[in-house]
Every structure is written in C-alpha cells, then in structure tokens.
Amino acid sequence: MKQFISAVILFAAIIGCNSNTQPGAKADTDAAFQKLANDYLDGYFAARPLYAVSLGFHEGYDGKVPDYSKAALDAELSRLKGFDSQLNSIDTTGLSNQNFMDFRILRNAIKSEILNIEDEHIYTHNPMTYAGAIDVNTYVKRDFAPLEERLKYIISTERVIPALFAAAKTNLEDSLPKPFIETAIQIAEGNAGFLKGDLLTALKDVKNDTLIAVFKKVNDTAIKAYDNFVQWLTKEKLPKATNHYAIGKENYKKMLLYSEGITMEPEQILAIGMQELKKEQAEFNAAAKIINPNKKPVDVYHDLQNDHPTADSLIPVVKEHLESIRQFLIDHKICSIPSEVRVGVKETPQYARATSTASMDVAGPFEKKATESYYYVTPVNASWNAKQKEDWLHQFDYYTTDNVTIHEAYPGHYMQGLHLNASNATKIEKIFGSYAYVEGWAHYCEKMMVDEGFGGTDSVTAAKHRLAMSGDALLRICRLCNSVKIHCQGATIEEGTKFFMDNWYQGEKPSYQESLRGSFDPGYLFYTVGKLEIQKLRKDYQQQEGSNFSLQKFHDAMMDNGMPPVIMLREILLKDKSKWNEIL
Structure with a gap:
C-alpha cells in the first residue's frame, strides 16, 4: 500500500473542534480575532509602507519608507512577538472556519517574520x-x-x-x-x-x-x-567575506513548518527530490527520443536550445506567442478568465536583473485605478562575453519561452493575480501568500498545459514542447536538491553549480546563478514541492468527484481561495477529513 507523507499546519490538531462552541461565544471570539488582525496589519504596513503601496493601499503610505534603524527594527521584532503571544491566547475553538483559516495564515506569517529576523538575521547578515x-x-x-x-x-x-x-x-x-x-x-x-x-x-x-x-x-x-x-x-x-550562508537544519525545518506546514525532515524532502529527478530525466529522455532517436537526449536538448530568438527579438517573440497561449485556455476550458485586460511584456528593470530570469508583476489586490500588470523578461547583458550571452539565450529557445509564459502569465501567475483580485478571499488571504502555493501553481501549469495538448498534434512538435517543459522541471527539481544540500548538508555554491550543469543540462553562467540564488533563497525548493502537492490534491479531488470532475472547476477553486498553503486548500476541496494531511 502506498504510504502517504503527512504534514500539519500549526494548530491543526484542533481542526474540527469549533462546532462545540456556542454561537454567541463564537461571534465574540471572531470579533476579537478580527480586531487583533486589523491592529496587526496597521503596524505591519506602518513598518512596510512600500509593500502596502504595492498591494494598492495608497492613503497614508505613498511616499513613505521603512525605518531601518536598529531601534525601529528592535521595536518591530518586539511587536511581532507581542502579537504572536496574543494569538496564542485566543481560544481557536471559538473561531468560525473562515477565521480559523485566517488565524493560521496570520500566525504562520508572524512566525516566518520572526524567523527571518532572529534566526536568518536578514538585517545583520544580508546586505x-x-x-x-x-x-x-x-x-x-x-x-x-x-x-x-x-x-x-x-x-x-x-x-x-x-x-x-x-x-x-x-x-x-x-x-x-x-x-x-x-x-x-x-x-x-x-x-x-x-x-x-x-x-x-x-x-x-x-x-x-x-x-x-x-x-x-x-x-x-x-x-x-x-x-x-x-x-x-x-x-x-x-x-x-565568508562562505557562511547556510541557515542550518533547524532553521530549515522551521521554514518548512511556517511556510507550508511540513513536518518532514529535510533529508526526506531531498529523497523525494532525487526520486523526482530520476523520474523527470526518464521523461526527458523519452521526449528527446521522439525528436531524434539517433542522438543522445542531452544533444537533442542542446539542438532545441540553439533554436532561440536573438537578443533583439526576445521580447517581441514573447509578445507574439502570448495571445495564442491565452486562447488555448479558452478553447480547452482550462480555467475561467476574470478579465479581458492583457498583461504587458517588458524587459526586467535594471535593479531586478541580478536575481531574475523572468517574473510577473501583478497589480495589487486592493489597487482600484492602476491595474496594469507586467510580465518581465531579463534580456542579455551587453557586458557579457559571447559564450555567456549564448548560454543565457539557450534558456529562451522558442519552446522554453512558451513554457516560461505559461508559468508567468497564462494560466500561471497573471491568472493567479486576476482570480485573487476578483475573488471573495479575505483581506488576510489576499495579503499573505504561501511560497509553495504561488510558485507551485505556476510550475504545475507547465506540465498540465502540455498534458492537455498544448504544443499541437504533430508528434515531433509536441515532443519539443514536452522536452522544454521537462528541462524546466529539471531546473526546479535541482533547486529543491540544491536548497537542502546547501543549507542542511554543507554543499558549496560551486558544487551546486556542477549539480545544475550535470542534471539541468545548461551552461555554467545560468547554472552558477541558480546555485547562487539557493544560498539566499532556501525557499526555492517550494516550486517543486508545491507542484507535487497540487498534483496530489488534483488526484484526490478527481477521485472524490468521479464523473462530475471538471478541470476548469478545479483550477478556478485553486485560484479563488486566496494564496494559502496547499494543505489548507485540501480542507476546502476535500470532504474526507482523513485525507487533509496527506499532502504528498
């Protein structure tokens, strides 16, 4: 029998106890929690006014900046601990289901902030x-x-x-x-x-x-x-300078718990990653064989990567393909599209190019007027040598570029943003998001779209899209493995670079950048973890719904309930409570 790996969100042990509380007491507890949450948010945005503006809150925040003096940072840490203590005092059995959901989201967000300051030392250790x-x-x-x-x-x-x-x-x-x-x-x-x-x-x-x-x-x-x-x-x-960038195993476990409610050991996560790597490499090889059975799979992939836009045509190509991908969602009933507003495609701003290949900047959920959203693609750096430029463009072959657009725009992050902004999600749900849900959804969409027929009916063309998708999946799996290796097992960035080159099949420049990112972004393992969680949830939901299963209905439900850890979405979508903790 297949063994499921269980996870628990903080306080999950008291799920289901709420119904024993009298209605009047429940209303009082709900009101107390909502006041506490609003008080927390007032202080949260006062300390982070630029984030408030990005969400669409302008009055009282425009033109304001955070105070990074030691006194202000100490005061904010004290405030966080104070609210953590106050949340501890709430009798959660008196909360409605919705407020209990918000309670856990807020509690984990606060604990993550404390972890960042006290254990990961973001203000004293990271310039x-x-x-x-x-x-x-x-x-x-x-x-x-x-x-x-x-x-x-x-x-x-x-x-x-x-x-x-x-x-x-x-x-x-x-x-x-x-x-x-x-x-x-x-x-x-x-x-x-x-x-x-x-x-x-x-x-x-x-x-x-x-x-x-x-x-x-x-x-x-x-x-x-x-x-x-x-x-x-x-x-x-x-x-x-030192090479002391690992957060350590204990802090890594806290990150897993507060971000996604995962109680597994990092070694278990790594074992899953290595298993997925082997599985994905087999799919990679199978797709390559369809394209050219007479070449090694890696050589077929490199041939595919050579078929890329020029440095000057990269952005125009992305724009050209964007609309046809959007139309695929409509024709194949992948998900509903809440708005006719199109996303703009632009070069990544200069200040963000050091840490981004492509990204989505969606208008904040509380923005009332300036609702433009931008899909950023990082161009070639003019100062790079010829090999570095070519290595960079290899990531943007025509098939991979479509895959990136699926991830960032349709039905990935842009569609996430449109659904979130149009949904009835609570304020807490629209402000605090799970890394694994946000990136896991976009990564899940890549394989889902190919499985649903994106790439056409011609077997070779379809295989090229699948090979490109698989190549990007290898990247995300390598991130998972590199994250655990660096932060829990003492691996170096150089060792990580070789791991990416050997298993992602890209050049040294992008491989180094990916390994480097792992040193300061241990959470980038959540691309793969989130994808696997969503695939498991879809399978369980489909079994529950039987002949009534609708892919569009499932996808809409995934995007219309905020950005919580996937384990909380299991509570919303699955009727059988015994399955709620079976996340992988």
Missing part, C-alpha cells in the same frame, strides 16, 4: 536587504495619481536612501557571506542604473521645472548613496 529595500519604480509604472504627484512621492522616498545605507553600515556584521555581498553589489548597481537611466526617461514629460530641479538634486544624492554603498561593500566587506 541584499538594504540594497533592494527601495523600489521607486512602483510610482512610475502605475498611474494611480498624476505624474507630478507621483514624482513628489519619488522625491520623498529617495530622500531617505542615504539614511538607509547609514543604517545598513551600523546594523550589518563585520563579516558577511560572500554571495550576499556580491549579489547586493549587483542589486545596488542596478538601482543606481535605474535612477540614472530609466527613471529619468519616465519623468521626461514633467513640465514643472521647480519640481524637476528638486528631484534632480535628490536623485543625484541617492545615486551617490548607492555608489558609496557599493564601494563600501567592495572595499570593506568583500575582503572579509
């Missing part, structure tokens, strides 16, 4: 926290207010950048992990480049000369602050 703290592009890309008004917000935001880096120099430890320093330098240089280039272009139509004069002075000061931070990291921190 990337400061290099990427300010994003004035929010005020450029979405026209929620007249441009001159948004320029005033940019000015007030940029004014504090020197203080931000002064706080960074005070807060950061003497010796820092080398990959964190190097990536922080790239991010800071990208931000400075954005202020020098794209930002000036975006503001060229402002006619208020007085305001522009103020902006130029503040902007020049901000650019110097970024440049000085880069010099400080280069001269003061790189010579003393």
Whole structure:
C-alpha cells in the first residue's frame, strides 16, 4: 500500500473542534480575532509602507519608507512577538472556519517574520536587504495619481536612501557571506542604473521645472548613496567575506513548518527530490527520443536550445506567442478568465536583473485605478562575453519561452493575480501568500498545459514542447536538491553549480546563478514541492468527484481561495477529513 507523507499546519490538531462552541461565544471570539488582525496589519504596513503601496493601499503610505534603524527594527521584532503571544491566547475553538483559516495564515506569517529576523538575521547578515529595500519604480509604472504627484512621492522616498545605507553600515556584521555581498553589489548597481537611466526617461514629460530641479538634486544624492554603498561593500566587506550562508537544519525545518506546514525532515524532502529527478530525466529522455532517436537526449536538448530568438527579438517573440497561449485556455476550458485586460511584456528593470530570469508583476489586490500588470523578461547583458550571452539565450529557445509564459502569465501567475483580485478571499488571504502555493501553481501549469495538448498534434512538435517543459522541471527539481544540500548538508555554491550543469543540462553562467540564488533563497525548493502537492490534491479531488470532475472547476477553486498553503486548500476541496494531511 502506498504510504502517504503527512504534514500539519500549526494548530491543526484542533481542526474540527469549533462546532462545540456556542454561537454567541463564537461571534465574540471572531470579533476579537478580527480586531487583533486589523491592529496587526496597521503596524505591519506602518513598518512596510512600500509593500502596502504595492498591494494598492495608497492613503497614508505613498511616499513613505521603512525605518531601518536598529531601534525601529528592535521595536518591530518586539511587536511581532507581542502579537504572536496574543494569538496564542485566543481560544481557536471559538473561531468560525473562515477565521480559523485566517488565524493560521496570520500566525504562520508572524512566525516566518520572526524567523527571518532572529534566526536568518536578514538585517545583520544580508546586505541584499538594504540594497533592494527601495523600489521607486512602483510610482512610475502605475498611474494611480498624476505624474507630478507621483514624482513628489519619488522625491520623498529617495530622500531617505542615504539614511538607509547609514543604517545598513551600523546594523550589518563585520563579516558577511560572500554571495550576499556580491549579489547586493549587483542589486545596488542596478538601482543606481535605474535612477540614472530609466527613471529619468519616465519623468521626461514633467513640465514643472521647480519640481524637476528638486528631484534632480535628490536623485543625484541617492545615486551617490548607492555608489558609496557599493564601494563600501567592495572595499570593506568583500575582503572579509565568508562562505557562511547556510541557515542550518533547524532553521530549515522551521521554514518548512511556517511556510507550508511540513513536518518532514529535510533529508526526506531531498529523497523525494532525487526520486523526482530520476523520474523527470526518464521523461526527458523519452521526449528527446521522439525528436531524434539517433542522438543522445542531452544533444537533442542542446539542438532545441540553439533554436532561440536573438537578443533583439526576445521580447517581441514573447509578445507574439502570448495571445495564442491565452486562447488555448479558452478553447480547452482550462480555467475561467476574470478579465479581458492583457498583461504587458517588458524587459526586467535594471535593479531586478541580478536575481531574475523572468517574473510577473501583478497589480495589487486592493489597487482600484492602476491595474496594469507586467510580465518581465531579463534580456542579455551587453557586458557579457559571447559564450555567456549564448548560454543565457539557450534558456529562451522558442519552446522554453512558451513554457516560461505559461508559468508567468497564462494560466500561471497573471491568472493567479486576476482570480485573487476578483475573488471573495479575505483581506488576510489576499495579503499573505504561501511560497509553495504561488510558485507551485505556476510550475504545475507547465506540465498540465502540455498534458492537455498544448504544443499541437504533430508528434515531433509536441515532443519539443514536452522536452522544454521537462528541462524546466529539471531546473526546479535541482533547486529543491540544491536548497537542502546547501543549507542542511554543507554543499558549496560551486558544487551546486556542477549539480545544475550535470542534471539541468545548461551552461555554467545560468547554472552558477541558480546555485547562487539557493544560498539566499532556501525557499526555492517550494516550486517543486508545491507542484507535487497540487498534483496530489488534483488526484484526490478527481477521485472524490468521479464523473462530475471538471478541470476548469478545479483550477478556478485553486485560484479563488486566496494564496494559502496547499494543505489548507485540501480542507476546502476535500470532504474526507482523513485525507487533509496527506499532502504528498
């Protein structure tokens, strides 16, 4: 008999006890929790005003920036612990099912924040926290207010950048992990480049000369602050850099628990990853054999990768294919589409290119006016040598590019965003999201679309799409394995690079970047973990529904209930409570 791996969300042991509480007491407990949640959110956004703006909350937050002084950070940690304690005091048996769901989402979000500060030391150990703290592009890309008004917000935001880096120099430890320093330098240089280039272009139509004069002075000061931070990291921190970037097994287990409710040992996760790697490589080989049975599968894959757009045509090709992929969703009843608004395709902003190949920037769920969303694709860096440029473009062969679009846009992240924004999900559900749900859904969509016939009926063309999809699946499985190896088993970035090259079959440049990301993003294992969870949930739901199963209905339900850990979606979709914890 197949053994299921169980997981528990914090406080899951008391699921099902709520019904014993009297209605009046339940209403009182619900009201107390909702007040506590609202009080928490008020402080949460006060400490993170830029995030509030990105969600669509403008009043009281536009032009505001976080305070990174040690006193402010200490106060925020104390506040988090205080709310964690208050949540502990709530009798959850008195909560409605919906509020109990929100309770667990909020509780885990708070515990994750505490983990980030106390155990992962994001403010004392990681200069990337400061290099990427300010994003004035929010005020450029979405026209929620007249441009001159948004320029005033940019000015007030940029004014504090020197203080931000002064706080960074005070807060950061003497010796820092080398990959964190190097990536922080790239991010800071990208931000400075954005202020020098794209930002000036975006503001060229402002006619208020007085305001522009103020902006130029503040902007020049901000650019110097970024440049000085880069010099400080280069001269003061790189010579003393360490390779101590692993969070350790105990913190890794906390991350699994608070993010997704997983109680498995990291070694068990790694074993699943290695098993999936072997399985996916077999599917990879089978697809390659259909394309050309006379070549080695890796050589077939490399031939496929050679069929890619040029550096100049990459963005136009993505735009051209986007609409046909959207139409496939309609024709094959993959999911409902809540809006006719199309996503815009743009180059990744300069400041984000160090950590992104492609990404989706969906308008916040509370945004009322500026509802534009952007699908970003990272172009070739002009400073790379010829081999590095070719390695980068190998990731964007025509078939893989379609797969990336499925992941980022249709029916991946953009569709997630449209459903979330249009849904009746609660405020808590729209603010806090599970890494495994968000990325697992987009990754799940890649295989699902190919299985549903995307790629055509011609066997060779279909196999090329499947091979590209499988190649990306190998990437995500390698991320899972690399995450555990680096953070729990002492593997180095260089060892991870070789692991990616050997098992993902890409060149050194992208393989190094993927391994490097694992040093500061241990959660990138959740791409594969989330995909596997969703596949398991779909199988269980289909067995439950029998002949009434509808793929579109399942997919809509997956996207219309917020962004919770997948184990909570099992509670919503599955009637048999005994199956709720059988996540993998």
